[in-house]
Amino acid sequence: MSNDIVIGMAGSGGDGIVSAGDAMITAAALEGYHAVLTKSFGPQIRGGESSCRVRISTRPVLSSGGALDLAVALNWEDFLKFGAELPVNGRTTVIYESATGVPPDRLPLPGVTPWEAIAVPIAEMAKQNAGTEKAKNSVVLGLLAGWLGVGRDSLVAGLRKKFSKKGAEVLQGNENAFAAGVQYAAEHPLREPRTLGTSDAMVEGKLVVDGNDMCAAAALFAGCEFFGGYPITPSSEIMQFFGREVWKYGGAMIQCEDEIAGIGAVVGASFAGKKAMTATSGPGMSLKTEMLGLASIAELPLVCVNVQRGGPSTGLPTKSEQADLFQACFSAHGDVVRPVLAPTSVEDTFAITVEAFNVAEHYQTPVILLSDQEIAQRKETVDPIDTKAFTIVERRRPTAADLGKYERFKATDSGISPLSHPGMPGGNYLASGIEHNERGAPTASGEVHARMNDKRIHKLDPLMRRRDLFLVEGDGHAPVALVAWGSVAGTAREALELARRQGIQAKLLVPKLLFPVAEEIYADFFRGVQAGLVVEQSHQGQLYRILRMYVNVPAGMQPLAKSGSNPILPTSIVERLQKIVLGLQRQRVAEVEPAG
Amino acid sequence: MSTTTRPADEYQAKDYKSDLKPIWCPGCGDFGVVQAIYRALSSVGRPPHEIAFVSGIGCSSRIPGYTTAYGFNSVHGRALPIAQGIKLANPDLLVLVAGGDGDGFSIGGGHVAHAVRRNMDLTYIVMDNQIYGLTKGQLSPTSPRGLRTASSTWGSLEDPVNPLLYVLGYGASFVAQGTPADMQGLAAVIEEAVRFPGFAFVNVQSPCVTYGQEEQSLKAQKGIMQTLASLGHDPADRLKAMALASEYGHKLYTGVFYRNPEPPPTYEAEARRRQEETRAQARPRERILEMFRPQ
Numbered sequence: 001m002s003n004d005i006v007i008g009m010a011g012s013g014g015d016g017i018v019s020a021g022d023a024m025i026t027a028a029a030l031e032g033y034h035a036v037l038t039k040s041f042g043p044q045i046r047g048g049e050s051s052c053r054v055r056i057s058t059r060p061v062l063s064s065g066g067a068l069d070l071a072v073a074l075n076w077e078d079f080l081k082f083g084a085e086l087p088v089n090g091r092t093t094v095i096y097e098s099a100t101g102v103p104p105d106r107l108p109l110p111g112v113t114p115w116e117a118i119a120v121p122i123a124e125m126a127k128q129n130a131g132t133e134k135a136k137n138s139v140v141l142g143l144l145a146g147w148l149g150v151g152r153d154s155l156v157a158g159l160r161k162k163f164s165k166k167g168a169e170v171l172q173g174n175e176n177a178f179a180a181g182v183q184y185a186a187e188h189p190l191r192e193p194r195t196l197g198t199s200d201a202m203v204e205g206k207l208v209v210d211g212n213d214m215c216a217a218a219a220l221f222a223g224c225e226f227f228g229g230y231p232i233t234p235s236s237e238i239m240q241f242f243g244r245e246v247w248k249y250g251g252a253m254i255q256c257e258d259e260i261a262g263i264g265a266v267v268g269a270s271f272a273g274k275k276a277m278t279a280t281s282g283p284g285m286s287l288k289t290e291m292l293g294l295a296s297i298a299e300l301p302l303v304c305v306n307v308q309r310g311g312p313s314t315g316l317p318t319k320s321e322q323a324d325l326f327q328a329c330f331s332a333h334g335d336v337v338r339p340v341l342a343p344t345s346v347e348d349t350f351a352i353t354v355e356a357f358n359v360a361e362h363y364q365t366p367v368i369l370l371s372d373q374e375i376a377q378r379k380e381t382v383d384p385i386d387t388k389a390f391t392i393v394e395r396r397r398p399t400a401a402d403l404g405k406y407e408r409f410k411a412t413d414s415g416i417s418p419l420s421h422p423g424m425p426g427g428n429y430l431a432s433g434i435e436h437n438e439r440g441a442p443t444a445s446g447e448v449h450a451r452m453n454d455k456r457i458h459k460l461d462p463l464m465r466r467r468d469l470f471l472v473e474g475d476g477h478a479p480v481a482l483v484a485w486g487s488v489a490g491t492a493r494e495a496l497e498l499a500r501r502q503g504i505q506a507k508l509l510v511p512k513l514l515f516p517v518a519e520e521i522y523a524d525f526f527r528g529v530q531a532g533l534v535v536e537q538s539h540q541g542q543l544y545r546i547l548r549m550y551v552n553v554p555a556g557m558q559p560l561a562k563s564g565s566n567p568i569l570p571t572s573i574v575e576r577l578q579k580i581v582l583g584l585q586r587q588r589v590a591e592v593e594p595a596g
Numbered sequence: 597m598s599t600t601t602r603p604a605d606e607y608q609a610k611d612y613k614s615d616l617k618p619i620w621c622p623g624c625g626d627f628g629v630v631q632a633i634y635r636a637l638s639s640v641g642r643p644p645h646e647i648a649f650v651s652g653i654g655c656s657s658r659i660p661g662y663t664t665a666y667g668f669n670s671v672h673g674r675a676l677p678i679a680q681g682i683k684l685a686n687p688d689l690l691v692l693v694a695g696g697d698g699d700g701f702s703i704g705g706g707h708v709a710h711a712v713r714r715n716m717d718l719t720y721i722v723m724d725n726q727i728y729g730l731t732k733g734q735l736s737p738t739s740p741r742g743l744r745t746a747s748s749t750w751g752s753l754e755d756p757v758n759p760l761l762y763v764l765g766y767g768a769s770f771v772a773q774g775t776p777a778d779m780q781g782l783a784a785v786i787e788e789a790v791r792f793p794g795f796a797f798v799n800v801q802s803p804c805v806t807y808g809q810e811e812q813s814l815k816a817q818k819g820i821m822q823t824l825a826s827l828g829h830d831p832a833d834r835l836k837a838m839a840l841a842s843e844y845g846h847k848l849y850t851g852v853f854y855r856n857p858e859p860p861p862t863y864e865a866e867a868r869r870r871q872e873e874t875r876a877q878a879r880p881r882e883r884i885l886e887m888f889r890p891q
Contacts, residue, residue, distance in 0.1 A: 433669065
């Protein structure tokens with residue numbers, strides 16, 4: 001009996017491996033399980049290799065998990081292309097297409113002896129039962145349903161939905177293929193059963209959604225009425241969502257001629273009084289930089305999503321990385337502070353996107369929402385969200401008194417000035433990228449420039465006291481600390497729990513506000529900390545370096561930084577923590593008994 | 597917001613003039629352009645607060661600040677995308693876009709074709725002086741081949757862009773040219789462009805008195821300009837319009853080159869239709885996430 005199982009499957013593009021993953025997560029959700037589905041593809045547009053990982057658990061899951069419990073290889077060549085993304089170890093049950101002719105003791109998995117290896121005639125079963133090899137994925141679903149004891153009815157219902165339009169014959173064939181898989185599993189029990197149990201943490205009515213769709217839906221919920229953008233992997237789904245949905249809410253979208261025009265239209269819509277958003281990934285972010293500066297100096301609210309992928313330049317367009325943090329925080333000419341927010345999961349993407357709009361509108365500033373490919377394109381089961389619990393913030397509008405002698409950039413205690421928009425009588429002003437005085441008139445005065453910089457930068461100070469944008473977990477007095485952000489935060493949370501079970505006292509800080517750097521919140525967290533790790537998926541350890549710029553980081557804090565597309569596993573974090581704890585113990589001994 | 601077109605005499609040209617003092621050199625053609633815009637706007641009669649006036653960067657891009665409209669003096673070359681965002685966000689606004697030849701046909705050149713094919717109801721006025729004035733006299737995309745400038749000591753090695761022919765070629769439904777040498781004609785052509793239901797382009801031969809050539813001066817222009825009407829040109833004839841536009845740089849024609857008698861629908865009108873067609877499918881915002889619940 002298992003409570004938590006990770007399945008990894010790979011095949012060539014036409015094998016339907018990814019749609020099998022979609023079917024599994026849907027079935028798991030319908031039965032109340034918690035699940036995460038990640039997909040990974042080769043660079044080819046069609047065909048090529050494709051894979052997915054499905055993690056199904058009786059309790060909430062925070063990451064796509066570590067080594068595979070079940071590996072499904074429809075052919076070895078494609079499976080092996082995914083390397084560390086589909087890690088097989090001594091506990092893995094490997095199921096593979098027997099037609100590949102590989103004997104179970106000769107698996108092409110160098111240095112690894114899996115728990116067991118089962119060759120199944122998947123293609124042959126598909127052909128016999130459905131008359132076509134296209135039903136291979138239905139056989140695989142049958143095998144999984146049989147061995148895991150999950151989703152038999154929901155999977156059949158899913159097959160019916162999917163194939164009903166393709167005619168009775170195709171549907172029957174796939175149902176037969178599925179049944180053959182189930183039967184095969186029953187006749188070939190695993191070396192140790194991997195049937196999934198149940199728990200009281202299982203909730204029905206779950207949503208199944210990926211980060212990009214969640215982001216776009218949250219934006220609509222927050223009142224976003226305008227999207228301008230340009231297609232780029234892995235963020236295009238956000239634009240596509242707006243293209244489908246925004247009209248229904250009286251809003252509009254425009255697929256522009258380039259990234260600059262995309263954010264330009266958003267700046268225009270915001271000037272015209274609408275909540276507006278754009279979305280892109282690394283290269284597009286580089287192009288949008290000048291417009292972000294314009295929005296900062298014109299004090300116009302907007303949300304700019306960067307779904308991070310591997311960089312620089314085209315880099316790894318389909319793989320996740322957290323290496324755009326420097327860019328998000330610092331890519332601007334002039335003295336600019338721009339809020340940067342990062343969600344940690346698909347579920348969290350809802351709250352953080354709403355927050356991004358609230359911050360943008362309240363402070364009249366562009367906000368960068370730093371998602372990553374891992375979150376954006378993975379599907380999660382999400383428990384129903386109580387949307388009524390969220391506050392939606394609107395920009396400060398001029399009162400009748402303000403409009404008497406309107407000053408767009410009026411000096412106020414908060415630094416936030418009333419913002420009019422075209423159509424509002426008496427609110428007429430000149431928005432500009434050139435420095436301007438309180439009334440909006442262009443100026444080259446150093447005195448006005450200093451005053452306006454002060455206004456624009458310090459209006460954001462209250463953000464640095466937003467403790468609700470930081471998650472703290474673990475033992476508050478622990479001398480060992482973890483800091484992690486974005487999609488890696490879930491992995492770090494699981495590592496913290498693993499470490500606790502191994503007797504390691506540690507605590508974790510997850511910033512969802514990355515910039516401006518909340519110096520006091522970090523200082524409080526680091527009090528008493530001797531050593532630890534800043535865990536992130538970037539070669540340089542960008543968050544680690546930014547923290548060293550702004551915060552007194554304890555000398556024992558080190559980066560655990562890996563280039564993108566190299567998954568960070570909970571176990572690898574715990575291994576590093578063990579070494580750190582051992583180091584601290586040795587140090588203590590050395591202090592007590594100084595070497596003679 | 598309601599569209600309020602008032603009696604033409606309710607707003608006078610001075611109601612569109614702001615109290616900012618232009619930074620332009622004395623005698624700059626742009627003074628005439630802004631005067632023509634005041635006149636055209638007073639004829640159209642929309643109150644200043646219902647007008648959004650967007651520009652990029654350059655001498656001429658200072659122009660929104662000299663009007664009482666909602667102005668946006670943005671970044672170099674990006675006035676059109678910003679203006680389209682404004683128009684789509686609030687189609688009831690009257691949206692003007694202006695800038696120089698460098699702003700529109702060099703750094704921002706990639707946006708023009710797309711603004712044309714979306715056909716939003718914008719008026720785009722380019723103050724074409726064949727030189728970069730703000731940066732003190734370098735080559736512009738409309739500078740003639742061989743022109744010696746601060747950046748072309750030995751003469752330009754490039755042919756100029758033909759803004760009129762480009763915009764006609766992109767498929768624009770309204771293309772005109774004017775000059776401050778003929779204020780009445782310029783105001784009339786801008787007014788017609790503003791009233792045109794779709795993307796309207798007006799190229800204005802607005803001379804630079806500091807870095808420009810003698811033959812571009814208003815005085816010189818007065819001697820050579822010819823109205824298209826006086827040639828008997830029919831603005832519905834697109835091919836003839838293109839033939840006449842090809843003489844850009846050699847002849848100075850003023851008036852309307854092309855006016856599509858059956859302009860395509862505007863993007864914003866189509867967007868509104870789509871909003872109306874799909875409105876009934878909207879889930880209440882607070883239940884929006886239910887679309888992700890598997891059945």
